[in-house]
Amino acid sequence: MIGRILAVGLAALAAAPAGAHDFGFAGLMSASNREDLADLTLASGKPVAAAPYELKSGGFYRIKLVADGSAELALSGGDFFRAIWINEIVINGIEIRPMGVHSIEFDEAGEALISFVAVVPGSFTLSIPGSSGESQRATFTIR
Template identity: 60%
Template sequence: MFKLVTLAAAFSLALPLMAQADDDDDDAPNFGLAGILSASNKEDLPPISLSAGMPLADAPWTLKSGTYYEFEIQADGSQELALIGPEFFRAIWIDEIVIEGLEIRPLGLDSVEFDEAGEMEIGFVALKPGQYYLKVPGSTGETQRLEITIQ
């Protein structure tokens, strides 16, 4: 029985390596053993800036489903500001939020708010294709809204 369990365990560890070795498709992702969390599947996004009367970002984001992304939210403290985007936050899997070296691993998120100057970094995997946004609540200007497309 012990040999059977050991053999099954060895096979289950070797299976991803065998699948990777047999893959002749040059366009297929070549993830490491960490899968989609591998460094080769990670992209940094431009930061979001929270400042009174200033645009959130320079351009809309176009993301690819299955890719791991990281971005920073930088608040200058000029005003108490928040970002909402419940549909976007439900279309992604949040790996972690880092604030002043503290790592938070939430099950979900609806919004974030800065009462003073600070910075936060969010790491996530884009999952559900569609059109989304992050915006300053109560604002109507285009510059206070970041359009996001997940392909």
């Protein structure tokens, strides 16, 4: 009986699609599935992002938000934050594991590192509230 169960399990493994990802013990959040994205910048008169971000649903990502303190600035984007699962936000070595986020605001210079799994396909933005310029937002496309 155990031999039969083992044979069925091995057959299922052999039938896995070509290119199937072995995530290992950490699952989706394994180092082999993690990608560090280009930083987002919060600075008076400077673009938030250098280019749009292309993400893969199920991909594990880290992105750093860097504020230079030149102005009190925030990034807001409830739709984006609802399309991802946030693992943690790290600020000054303090790890925060939120249930939900709508915006992150910097009153002075600092950094925040967000690690997340992209979930819902679509196009989303993080933008500086009250701004209308294209350079004052970051666009994320999840495929």
